[in-house]
Amino acid sequence: MDARDLVRSVKAVGWAQGARAVRSTWRRQRADAALSAEREGERARLPGVALEAERRPGGGVVRFARSSLWVRVAVGGAVFCGWDGAGPEPSYALRGACPEPDERAVLEPDTDGGWRVVSERVLVTVARDGVVELRTPGGALLRRDPPPRWWERAEPREGEVAGSRWAQRSEVAADARFFGLGGGPWGPRLRDGRYRMWNAGPGPFATRRAPLSVTMPVQLVVADVGTHLVFHDTTWDGEVALWEGAEGLGSGHDRPGRCEVRFAGGPARYWVIVGPPARVLHGWRSLTGAPAVPPRWALGYQHGWQRPGPRREVRRVAGLFAEHRLPLRALQVDPGRRRGGWESVPEDEPTALARELAAHGVRLVPVVGPAVRAVAENPVYQSGVAGDVFVTGAGGREVRAAACPGESAFPDFTDPRVRKWWAELCAERLPPRGSGLVHDMNEPTVLTVCGEGTLPRSARHALEGRGGDHREAHNVYGLTMAMAGYEGLRGARPDERPFLVSRSGWAGAQRYGGTWSAGAVGGWAGLRAALAYVLGLGLCGVPYVGSDVGGCAGRVSPELYLRWFQLGAYLPLFGTRSARWSGRREPWEFGPVVLEQAKVALAERERLLPYFLTLAQLARRTGAPYARPLWWRHPKDRALRDCEDAFLLGDALLVAPVLEGGTRERTVRLPSGRWYDTATGAAHEGPGEVRVAAPISRIPVLARAGAAVPVAGPDGGVALDVWRPAPGRTGSGLLFADRGDGWERPEAERFVVRLADGETVVERTDGRPVSYPVRVRGG
Numbered sequence: 001m002d003a004r005d006l007v008r009s010v011k012a013v014g015w016a017q018g019a020r021a022v023r024s025t026w027r028r029q030r031a032d033a034a035l036s037a038e039r040e041g042e043r044a045r046l047p048g049v050a051l052e053a054e055r056r057p058g059g060g061v062v063r064f065a066r067s068s069l070w071v072r073v074a075v076g077g078a079v080f081c082g083w084d085g086a087g088p089e090p091s092y093a094l095r096g097a098c099p100e101p102d103e104r105a106v107l108e109p110d111t112d113g114g115w116r117v118v119s120e121r122v123l124v125t126v127a128r129d130g131v132v133e134l135r136t137p138g139g140a141l142l143r144r145d146p147p148p149r150w151w152e153r154a155e156p157r158e159g160e161v162a163g164s165r166w167a168q169r170s171e172v173a174a175d176a177r178f179f180g181l182g183g184g185p186w187g188p189r190l191r192d193g194r195y196r197m198w199n200a201g202p203g204p205f206a207t208r209r210a211p212l213s214v215t216m217p218v219q220l221v222v223a224d225v226g227t228h229l230v231f232h233d234t235t236w237d238g239e240v241a242l243w244e245g246a247e248g249l250g251s252g253h254d255r256p257g258r259c260e261v262r263f264a265g266g267p268a269r270y271w272v273i274v275g276p277p278a279r280v281l282h283g284w285r286s287l288t289g290a291p292a293v294p295p296r297w298a299l300g301y302q303h304g305w306q307r308p309g310p311r312r313e314v315r316r317v318a319g320l321f322a323e324h325r326l327p328l329r330a331l332q333v334d335p336g337r338r339r340g341g342w343e344s345v346p347e348d349e350p351t352a353l354a355r356e357l358a359a360h361g362v363r364l365v366p367v368v369g370p371a372v373r374a375v376a377e378n379p380v381y382q383s384g385v386a387g388d389v390f391v392t393g394a395g396g397r398e399v400r401a402a403a404c405p406g407e408s409a410f411p412d413f414t415d416p417r418v419r420k421w422w423a424e425l426c427a428e429r430l431p432p433r434g435s436g437l438v439h440d441m442n443e444p445t446v447l448t449v450c451g452e453g454t455l456p457r458s459a460r461h462a463l464e465g466r467g468g469d470h471r472e473a474h475n476v477y478g479l480t481m482a483m484a485g486y487e488g489l490r491g492a493r494p495d496e497r498p499f500l501v502s503r504s505g506w507a508g509a510q511r512y513g514g515t516w517s518a519g520a521v522g523g524w525a526g527l528r529a530a531l532a533y534v535l536g537l538g539l540c541g542v543p544y545v546g547s548d549v550g551g552c553a554g555r556v557s558p559e560l561y562l563r564w565f566q567l568g569a570y571l572p573l574f575g576t577r578s579a580r581w582s583g584r585r586e587p588w589e590f591g592p593v594v595l596e597q598a599k600v601a602l603a604e605r606e607r608l609l610p611y612f613l614t615l616a617q618l619a620r621r622t623g624a625p626y627a628r629p630l631w632w633r634h635p636k637d638r639a640l641r642d643c644e645d646a647f648l649l650g651d652a653l654l655v656a657p658v659l660e661g662g663t664r665e666r667t668v669r670l671p672s673g674r675w676y677d678t679a680t681g682a683a684h685e686g687p688g689e690v691r692v693a694a695p696i697s698r699i700p701v702l703a704r705a706g707a708a709v710p711v712a713g714p715d716g717g718v719a720l721d722v723w724r725p726a727p728g729r730t731g732s733g734l735l736f737a738d739r740g741d742g743w744e745r746p747e748a749e750r751f752v753v754r755l756a757d758g759e760t761v762v763e764r765t766d767g768r769p770v771s772y773p774v775r776v777r778g779g
C-alpha cells in the first residue's frame with residue numbers, strides 16, 4: 001500500500017480510527033515476527049513403502065516406512081483417510097461424534113502388495129506406494145490420491161509439531177467439474193485456478209474484489225462416472241489449486257482433472273462421500289449435522305439498517321414499509337460505525353424500539369460483532385476481564401486491535417466457558433420480540449493499513465482445551481461465535497426456533513443458521529456473484545443463504561436493483577441492506593416503477609412461503625439445499641453441469657434470473673421432462689434450450705410438469721398449485737405444514753399427481769383425502 005492508498009484508507013474510517021489501525025497493524029507485525037521468520041533446516045518427507053497392515057472396525061491402518069494411513073468406512077458409506085496418525089476427532093466440522101464404523105467393511109490384501117476395503121457404496125484401494133484410489137462398487141475410478149508430502153523442521157520450535165505443512169495432489173475423471181469451496185463470486189462451477197482457504201472480510205482496507213467471508217475445504221466433484229464430495233478436515237490456512245481435465249487428446253487419450261491442496265498445518269485427513277448428488281448431501285448432513293430450520297418469519301422479506309443515525313430514522317423507515325404496503329418481516333438494526341459486541345446494544349432503547357416495530361408486525365434483529373470496546377466504563381468489557389474470556393498473545397497479555405467500536409478485545413469463542421459467557425449476554429440483552437441475531441465482522445475483522453485485517457497469527461486460543469494459536473483458530477472463529485449465539489438465542493427464547501445468520505463460518509455452519517454474501521460487489525457482475533455464492537454454499541451443506549439486494553458497494557441503477565430484487569425473492573434468505581458506504585436500498589428509493597414491480601416480486605415470495613418452509617424442513621431431514629444447480633437430478637448431463645445462469649428451487653420450480661442489463665427475453669436450458677412457463681402456461685420440452693420472455697415486470701420461472709407446489713391460500717392457509725403432468729407420466733408433491741416458529745416436527749404430506757380420463761387428479765400417498773384447495777395449471 002502506497003502513501004496515497006494509506007491516506008484514502010484512513011479517511012474512509014476517520015482519522016481517529018485510522019490512527020488506531022496504524023497502531024494495531026504495528027502490534028500485529030511485531031507479534032508475528034517470529035512466525036514469519038524464514039524456516040531453516042526443513043526437509044520434505046514422503047510416507048515410503050508399505051510394510052504392514054492392522055485391521056480395525058470399518059477398515060484398518062496401513063503402516064509405511066515413515067508414516068501410516070488409517071482408512072475407515074463409516075455407517076452410511078462415508079470414507080475417512082487419516083495420514084501420519086491423524087484420527088477423525090477432534091473436529092469442529094463433525095456434529096458431535098464420529099459416525100460408527102461399518103462393521104461389514106474389512107481391510108484385506110490386494111494385488112501387488114497393497115490392501116483394499118470393500119463396502120456397499122465404495123471400493124477403497126491402498127497401493128504399496130501409498131496411492132489411494134476410490135472406485136464405485138463396479139470398479140469405475142472416481143478419485144486417485146497419491147500420498148501427501150510433508151515439510152517438517154528437523155528440530156521443531158517449542159509448541160510446533162513436525163510436519164506442520166503438507167500438500168497432496170489428486171486426479172479425477174477427465175470430464176469432471178468442480179463445485180464448492182464455500183461459495184464465492186467465481187462459480188458455482190470452479191474454474192482452473194487457485195482458491196485460498198482463509199476467511200477474509202470485506203472492508204475499507206480489503207483488496208479482494210468480492211467477499212470471501214466463508215471458505216470451506218469442501219469440493220463436490222461431478223462426472224459421468226459418478227459424484228463424490230471430498231472434505232479436507234483442517235482449519236489452517238490453505239490453498240486449493242484446480243485444473244479441469246480434457247478428453248480425446250491425441251490417440252484418444254484423456255487428461256484427468258487435477259487438484260492440489262496445500263495447508264500450513266493441521267492433520268492430513270479427509271472424508272469422501274460417494275453417490276448421486278442427493279445421497280452425497282444427505283451423507284454430508286449425517287456427518288456434519290442437520291441444517292437449522294429458520295422460523296417462519298425469517299423466510300420472509302428483511303431489511304438491514306447499517307447507517308449511523310438516530311433511532312427515529314429507523315422508526316421512520318419501518319413506517320414507510322407499512323405505508324407502501326411492503327410486507328416486512330424483520331428489521332436488522334446495526335449501530336453503524338460503532339457496531340461491536342453486546343455493549344453496542346443497550347438494554348433500554350432497543351426494548352422500546354422493538355415494541356414499536358412489533359406494532360407493524362416487524363421483528364427487531366440486532367447486528368453484533370465480536371469486538372468488545374476495551375474501556376473501563378464498558379460493563380461488557382469489565383465482565384470479560386473478570387471472566388478471563390479474551391484472546392491473549394503469546395506472552396499472556398490481552399490482544400487488542402482497532403475495530404469498529406474502537407480499541408477492542410476479542411472473546412475466545414474456541415473456549416466452551418467463553419461461549420457460555422457470550423450466550424448469557426445474549427439471553428440478557430436480546431430485546432423483546434427480537435428472536436434473532438446477525439453476526440458481523442466475525443472473521444474476525446480488524447482495521448489495518450496493510451496486510452491481513454485480522455488478529456495476530458501468534459494470538460493464543462483455547463481450541464477446546466488443546467491450545468493453539470490464531471493460525472488454527474481463525475477459520476473457525478465465526479463458527480464458534482455462531483455456536484455461542486445459537487445457544488444464547490435458545491436460552492432467551494426456548495420455545496422459538498432461533499434465527500441466526502453469520503457473516504463468517506466454516507464446515508458445519510448449517511447447524512446454527514445461515515449466511516449472506518456480505519459486502520457483495522455492485523453492478524451486474526455482483527448480481528451473478530450473488531447467485532454463484534448461494535448455489536456454491538448450498539453444495540457445501542449450508543442451504544439458508546442469501547444476498548444483499550443491490551450489493552454493498554457503490555450506486556446501483558433502478559433496473560439492476562429490480563432484477564436483483566426479483567432474484568432475491570426466490571433465494572432462501574431474502575433482504576435488502578442500507579449502509580453508509582452503499583447508500584439507500586429501500587425499494588421506493590428507485591422510483592415508482594421499481595416500487596410497483598418490487599411489490600409484485602414480494603407478493604410472490606409471500607405466496608410461496610409454504611413452499612420455502614417445506615424446503616427448509618426437507619433440508620433438515622436430507623441436507624438438500626433449497627436452491628440447487630440444474631444438474632441436481634441429472635449429473636451426467638454435461639450441458640447442465642456447465643449452466644450457471646439458472647437454478648432449481650426445490651424440485652418443482654426452475655428460476656432463470658435476468659443477469660444482464662436491457663434483457664427482455666432470454667434463453668433457458670431445461671432438464672429433461674416437460675416444463676411450464678408459470679406466467680403464460682406455455683409448455684416446453686427438455687432437455688434442450690428454449691427462448692422465453694423476460695419483461696421488466698418479472699423474471700422467467702418454470703414449473704415441472706406434475707409438480708404439486710404448496711402456496712399460500714386465499715384464507716391464509718395452504719393451497720396447492722398443481723401442474724398438469726405430461727401424458728403417460730405422473731408427478732408428485734411434498735408439504736410440511738409448519739404453522740409456527742416452534743420446535744415441532746411437522747409430518748410430511750406426500751402427493752401423487754396423475755391424469756385420469758384427461759383430468760388432473762391429486763391424491764395423498766397415504767390414502768387420506770386432500771384437504772387443501774387445489775388449482776390445476778398448465779396444459
